Amino acid sequence: MLSPPIAVTPDRGDWPAVRACLSAHGSAAVYGELAAWSPDDEDSPALRAVLGRDWPCGRIGEHAPSRRRYIASRLLLKHTAAAALRAEATDLEMAYGLTGRPSVWGCDQIDLSLSHSDALLLVGLTSRGRIGVDAERADRQLHGLRMARSVCTPGERNALETLPEEERNDRLVCLWTLKEAYTKAIGQGMRFPFTAFGFDLGPPEDAGHPGCRPPRLCRPDGTPCEGTAWSFRTDVLHLGDVAFRVSTAVRDAGLGRTANIEAATTLDPEIFAAVSGALAEPSG
Structure with a gap:
């Protein structure tokens, strides 16, 4: 059973509902508004910390609307994954397949999908197998x-x-x-x-x-x-x-619903330890 998409905002106030949906059904879809997820300062250190390797990609090109949509959609994507994994967005790194399909680097128990249309941003997440989402006016x-x-x-x-x-x-x-x-x-x-x-x-x-x-x-x-x-x-x-x-x-891959998808239990242990250790070290 799939539930209706859940509206989310950057203040994280709606994330408990997302986690409850994942717990009950193993899948969730969330959506946000482009204006709400667009940062005021595209060069801020805080934004760079959250986006990680996505930040330079979001700065490529002079077409402001496209750049704004890229940054906002990746913020929603990363915060959705972080909420589901009960982690901080700055602690996760995104990876992309040959077709551009997003995933959390080192995490093999959740699957993500991203879509956007006009002012709508949409993210799908599942711990059951594979997910795809799409949005159109x-x-x-x-x-x-x-x-x-x-x-x-x-x-x-x-x-x-x-x-x-x-x-x-x-x-x-x-x-x-x-x-x-x-x-x-x-x-x-x-x-x-x-x-x-x-x-x-x-x-x-x-x-x-x-x-x-x-x-x-x-x-x-x-x-x-x-x-x-x-x-x-x-x-x-x-x-x-x-x-x-x-x-x-x-x-549904038929492997059953994963009850615990927190970051420390779904990320490869060695990768999780290495990433956590690197983030804890003071910068040179």
Whole structure:
């Protein structure tokens, strides 16, 4: 069971709710507003300490909005990992895979995913296996741009055609975010063809509404995939007057839920000791 995304702010006041969600379900999604997570001083020593090796990457380029979004999203990412691990953000270092997938360096029991759209920042975290999250503005125009043919399976296109014209774009945005979340979770991103798999969202009045049947993963011919390893959720979040469609995909690796994911028990012991010792030493 996946829970709705939790709103968080830099003051850390919302983190107990995130830890409670992780304890109950093994997975959580959090979101924040770009303005709230954007630092006033991009050159402050405190920011450099938190971002670590991400700080110079955030300083590359002269495009201020892109730089601001990079820094804010990494702050949310690192504080989310720190809250889950009951560690300080300055004590953790982020690593990135070949596709840009984030992880906590030396930690093999949690998985992270990051997405952002406009003013929304979104992070997914799980101790069960693999997670992917994606966010898009709900009013992003996809229908009418021939996107359905490149994004949807034949069954999904047929389902779109049964909807009133004014509902088709919302359904297409929903499918897009679910497919982005799923391919992020499997580590492929958009390299994996979106027409190679589909989703059954249920009746139009149910799709994406809390309390209704969650999305189901399907084969290209529309038949449901067997097994219960995957869980999906899609929601609509609001920041002011702007609505965002956000989706989460989690694959349960079948190893059971890890009850204790504190940093000292999930980081490789030698790495944890080395990092902690280095941080404790006075600088030369």
